[in-house]
Amino acid sequence: MPQTSRSDIRNVAIVAHVDHGKTTLVDKMLWQSGAFGEHDHIDERAMDSGDLEREKGITILAKNTAVHYAGPAAAKAGLEDGLTINIIDTPGHADFGGEVERGLSMVDGVVLLVDASEGPLPQTRFVLRKALAAHLPVVLCINKVDRPDARIEEVEDEVMELLMDLIEDSEGKDHYLDLHTVYASAKAGRASVNRPADGGLPDADNLEALFEAIIEHIPAPTYEExxxxxxxxxxxxxxxxxxxxxxxxxxxxxxxxxxxxxxxxxxxxxxxxxxxxxxxxxxxxxxxxxxxxxxxxxxxxxxxxxxxxxxxxxADNPVPLPLITVDEPAISMTIGTNTSPMAGRVRGAKVTARLVKDRLDRELIGNVSMRILPTERPDAWEVQGRGELALAILVEQMRREGYELTVGKPQVVTKTIDGKLHEPVERLTIDTPEEHLGAITQILAARKGRMEQMTNHGTGWIRMEFLVPSRGLIGFRTQFLTETRGTGIAHHVFEGYEPWFGTITTRISGSLVADRTGPVTAYAMVNLQERGILFVEPGTEVYEGMIVGENSRADDMDVNITKEKKLTNVRASSADNFEKVVPARKLSLEQSLEFCREDECCEVTPEAVRIRKVDLDQVTRARAAARARKS
Structure with missing residues (x-):
């Protein structure tokens, strides 16, 4: 049948690395197309509708919006009545790759957004690779050109190098060599085809250049008459x-x-x-x-x-379309019912295995990149996903919905290829000040990382690329931020499978474990804070086997953190000397999961996240450790 196109529609996805401005750009496109009335109260980043999306500043779910555009670019294309631009705002994080793949199945082209300072990063490679695999035309948008540290021309060259690197089919290269580029400041709502000076705003005061690029370079939908x-x-x-x-x-x-x-x-x-x-x-x-x-x-x-x-x-001639295929999961964790002594204390909490299983099954309905497998226990399941963040987001959503859970340490999903065990490998990109080069190299060497490339921008900052087994990145972020004093930036994306790298020691410190049930006392904390970093505050209820801090030494230590000062009838010759209690280190859900060792897990409730030993009994753990040493 002859192919026909609908010129009054464009279906386009905005793809980019995390925090390069996708959602902000879509907001400005909606405003400038007249989608919102003059008196409408619309928050910034209207497309990020979920609480977690707003809190974390990332897009988790792919969403679509429709812009009816009737500006000069539409008239130039012969569309006096305007046209509808369906825009898919996709996540930039590779952990939500299933959302990206779904979004790309809905569109006929993509706008690739790249930060004018940071340039292409791992997730830029990820989303661009997906777009090229689907043979979608690309419009390049260099965003945030008004950043003081913008390096527009260099970034444009880096994108072209990345594009050529990703295109394997030599016949298809010519199609992308003449890549149409738009320079924009999404926050200012301005775009132009003329390259501004580094740090300067585009010479136009609206997004007309971007609308025109979409109309001219993103093909209209085709169908069979x-x-x-x-x-x-x-x-x-x-x-x-x-x-x-x-x-x-x-x-x-x-x-x-x-x-x-x-x-x-x-x-x-x-x-x-x-x-x-x-x-x-x-x-x-x-x-x-x-x-x-x-x-x-x-x-x-x-x-x-x-x-x-x-x-x-x-109904009379049913012809199904191909199923949507997504990449295989790389990380797994065990999620089950709460088995701690404090289970069920929160009024109205959902604690039964049936409720937890029903919620996990509902997640499968809308999340094509997740898998749920049974385990040896009837009240726990193995949940597989793209990455640690995607699984932590699921647990956090369930916690906010009132579920009580026991969550195991994240593990990698292995494969047997040609009779050999293989594990997932990530491509890690790090931007950091030069003085932290040695410390970062040392950390990643211990985690079996292999440096692929290092670039010095001449500004006191360096960029390094490593290939690291996914196991080595579990717990890496906290250590990385500590070593770089919060100045370093790290991003990673799934690269492929390689033979098993061997033993990786990701945490050299042990745990401080409560040896009895009761409330934490300041008196006990003063005596214990020299031993390591505490996670609990005075008055917090603890139980035997609950982890209350990080030991400064490599082995675990059972401690009595509920010890009280004994009162006597002997009067002191002078007033008691007051000692300060060091403030407790508060761990988020992601940090708690990173902290866990193989014999530890997280208790997650609507009110609190606690780290605990899998075996709560002190004697049982000691016997298991003795057997492990003998073997």
Whole structure:
């Protein structure tokens, strides 16, 4: 059948490394297209709707918005009535790669956003590699050109080098050599095709140059004239009134409200269902519509069990589209019910194995990059994901929803290739002041890291690239920030699998373990703070086997942190000497997971995160340690 295109639509994804300005740019595009009224109260980063997204300043879920643009660039293209630009805001973190892959399956091109100072980083490589694998055209946007440390021309050259490095097909290189570039300051809402001076603003006072680049260089959706309906499920959402919503990209044909369609499922079965409601996105809202055609991104209701990757097709001629494929998980952790003595103390907490399993199963519905496997215990499951951050985000979401959990130390997902054990390897990029070079090299050498490249920018900062086993990066960030006094920047992305690297010692210090149950006393803390760093404050309830601090030595130490000062009837000759209690070190959920050793885990409740031994009993642990030494 002949191919036809819809010139009144553009489907584009904004892809970039973390914090290079994707969400801010989408916000400004919405404002300048008139999507928000003059009196609308819209927060900055309106696309980051989740609490965790706002707190962490990262995009976790891929989201779509629609901009109706009718500016000069539309008139220049012969579209007097304007056109609809469907924009997918994708995460920049490789741990949420499943969201990136889903977003790219909905679009016909990408805008690659790169920071004018930092340049291309590991996640830039990751998202660009995904876009090139999908054969999508690319528009380069150098953002934050007004940064005082901007180096625009160098960054542009670095992007071109990265692009050529990633394109393996020599026939396809010519298509990307003439890459269209836009220079922007998303925060100022300005863009231009003219390269400004380093640290200067673009010479235009709006984003017209970017809109024009999207219209000219991102192709319109194509479809086969007269072909039957084919619509791909790329995401899921829920409505209090309509139930589960399936977000689809229509590839061929037309879909109408009330229509009977064929639901092509993962298992190959085909079921006839009715579209009870059809919604189309306008700015940040979904509004009812009667029909949608090729290239439209829509939401439909009426199919309660539909999942990502399935197809809605013509009822009389059902032809399913290929399933969405994602990279395999690299990190796993065990998640189970809370088994500590303090389980169930929080009123209304969800503590049963059935509730935890139901929540994990619900996560699988919308998260294509996660796997859940059974373990030897009926109340614990192995959860596999792309990285430590993705798994920590899941645990944090469950904690906020009222679940009590026991979470094991993150482990790597290994593979057997040609009879040999292989483990995942990450490409780590570090930007740091020169004086920390030796310390960082030493840390990564102990973690089996292999330096690939080192660049000195001549500004007192250096950039290093390492290949490091994923195991070696568990717990690395805290040590890295300590060594660089918070000045270093580290990013990593999955690179591939290599043969097992051997034993890696990631933590040289031991743990201070409570040997009895009771409230922490200041008197005991004063005596123990010389032994290491404490994690608890006076008055905190502890139990036997709970980790209350980090030992300054390599071995674990059982301590009585509930010890009280005995009162006597002997009067002191002088007033008691007051000793200061050093403030406790508060660990976040991610830091607690990083701190854990193999025989330790985290107790996660809506009110607190505690680190504990897997075996709480002191005698049992001592016997296990003795057996390990003998063997």
């Amino acid at each position: 007269g072909a039957p309906l084919q619509a791909h499920v790329t995401n899921l959402d829920a409505s209090n009134f309509l139930g589960r919503l399936a977000l689809l990209r229509v590839h061929n044909g037309e879909i109408r409200k009330g229509q009977q369609v064929a639901w092509c499922r993962h298992d190959g079965s085909i079921t006839k269902v009715k579209i009870t409601e059809l919604l189309m996105t306008e700015a940040l809202e979904r509004k009812p519509a009667e029909s949608a055609g090729p290239g439209d991104i829509i939401a439909v209701a009426g199919i309660p069990e539909i999942t990502i990757g399935e197809t809605l097709a013509d």
